Amino acid sequence: MYAVIFGKNPLLSEAEFHAFVRRFNLKVGIIDSNRDWMVFNSSPKLERYFHWLGGSLKLVRIVGEGEDAIKELEYAKLFTVSLYGKNDWKLWRKLGSSIKREFKAEGSSKFFKPAKVYSMPAELILKGFPEVKDFVFLFREDGSFWVGETVKVTDPFELKKLDVDRPVQRPILSIPPRLARIMVNLTEVRKGSFLDPFCGIGTVLQEFVLQGLSAYGSDRDPGRIRDAKKNLSWLRKEFRLKNSAHLEVCDARKLKRCFRQRFDAIVTEPYLGEPLRRNPNRGEAIRLANELDRFYYSVFESFGDVLKRNGKVVFVFPAYRLSGGGIYRKERKWLAKLGFEVLGKYTDYEERHRLVRDIHVLGYRG
Template sequence: MYAVILGKNPKLSEAEFHAFTNRFGIKVKIIEASRNWIVFESSKKIEHLFHKLGGSLKLVKIVGEGEESIQELTYSKLFTVSIYGKEDWKLWRKLGSQIKKTFKSEGSAKFFKPAKVYAMPSELILKGFPETKDFVFIYGEKLWVGETIKITDPFELKKLDVERPVQRAIFSIPPRLARIMVNLTEVRQGNFLDPFCGIGTIVQEFILQGLNAYGSDSDPKAIRGAKENLKWLKKEFRVKKTAHLEVCDARKLKRCFRIKFDAIVTEPWLGKPLKYNPTRGEAIQMANQLDRFYYQVFDSFRDVLKRNGRVVFVFPAYKLKDGRIYRKERRWVEKLGFEVLAKYTDFEERHKVVRDIHVLRFKG
């Protein structure tokens, strides 16, 4: 039995987890799920593929139920304790001491205090994970006890973002989100296109996942940047595959691509960055204006997508002056032959525009 600990947007991370298990044919039986974690049964395959998830933090191997399962934990000289479902430092200390006592016959052991009652992957890496262990206590309907066996590497994701030779901070999508969006397609292999690729964050992810990677952008400078970034990626991450990059208007894709795509994953032009939170009226006006452009873009997707091809597309939603979020309904996508399979929002505190991520199927 395993558990995954979900990341900072748990709803999106949970959706990614389910899409990911479908994508890689991992059979999963959910035992218990809560806002921040899922306890489940599955084959060992999850251990080998866990690093392909963008939105989960940890994979935990469950060793038993109830506090007596502490006996099942394997000895480690240095460890920490992570508690989920309760925020109780007294309990945290008690569990740590209990584990230390159990380990006594095998040798001395020390435990260290994380910033919260649970350790984040970055803290674990800095303390020497996997030699340094993270013992996990999930307080749900039952108490699940386990040990973290895999973590998503925040330093790798950060490297993909900030060490690239060409950067464009406000326009770029976080690599974590690019990974989540690729999983949301549920397409395991094939031709993947990002028609608003900018400096190539999503295309980078296609390559890292061994997919046939295609990217285009109407701005020649962005394409030059993407080419430079991909050269860097090949060297730093030792990948062999390359991407096909074109200067192309996303409204005229068939002029640039002869092949058909299994999936399109993209964050398009979302309008000018906003300096303030708009009123509802202003948000409606901006969304309507951009929709005229997105309509042409989706019309062009029809020319290059395979039947049943998937699209993961970021539409803009807006954080309004009064704190609410304006999210437009877009019925026209169905008229163009796309079925909306799911919608999720992703919001970064510093942004006024909220990402309204749509997963769609092209009915053909």
């Protein structure tokens, strides 16, 4: 039995997890869940693939329920304690001390304090995980809890490296590598040809290439294609990869002029409009969204020309945080007219951005 701990956007992380399970054909039976975690049965194969999740933080092996389960934990000289569903340092200390008492027969042990009542993967790795252990308590609303040990973490240093060590960076305009990974999983396509037709400096392409997928990218701007090439050759060297991406200068509204084959999946963050100086009011947001929609309509027509039947699209539409509070998300009935079925919609935003990402997962019915 395992649990996953979701990252800062739990709804998106949960959707990614379900898509990931289908994508890698992992048999998973859900047992219990909360906003920030999910407990399930799964084969240990999951441990091998966990690395490829973008939106989860930890994979925890469950040892039991309630205080008795503490006896089942394996000895560690140095450990920490992570509580989810309870923000209570007194309880944190009490559980840590109980573990230490249980370990006494096997030797002395110490536990260290994380920044919050739970540790983050970066803290764990820096302390010496997996030798240094992380014992996890998952609380339900009624106060009962699951007990487990973290067996895998997603690697924040690798994701950071993909972002800030590459030769060409555009911090505000490019998509975070973690989100690129989530979007690839949302396609549920395990193997096949993947296209990013607004590739920019190539963040999504980096993820295709890292995963050994057949990678294609295009952008209208030849300068961006040069940037993407630089980043991809850096990636190949740093990660010792043999494969790369096929790149074209191409307008996303005219894809069939540039690509002869059909794709299994398109994953992209398109042009999202001019940067906003302030949050718009509702009327302004509707106008901005309508203007861009004319462009997106032609883009989706062009997707129809290069996608296989039942191919998938994971696409970031803009949504707007309104000056009066709330978010404006446009409904796009025209997608169905063009043969695209909306399979899921998830919002995501970064504090430093005005714009909200309205991530759509679509199936092309042709």
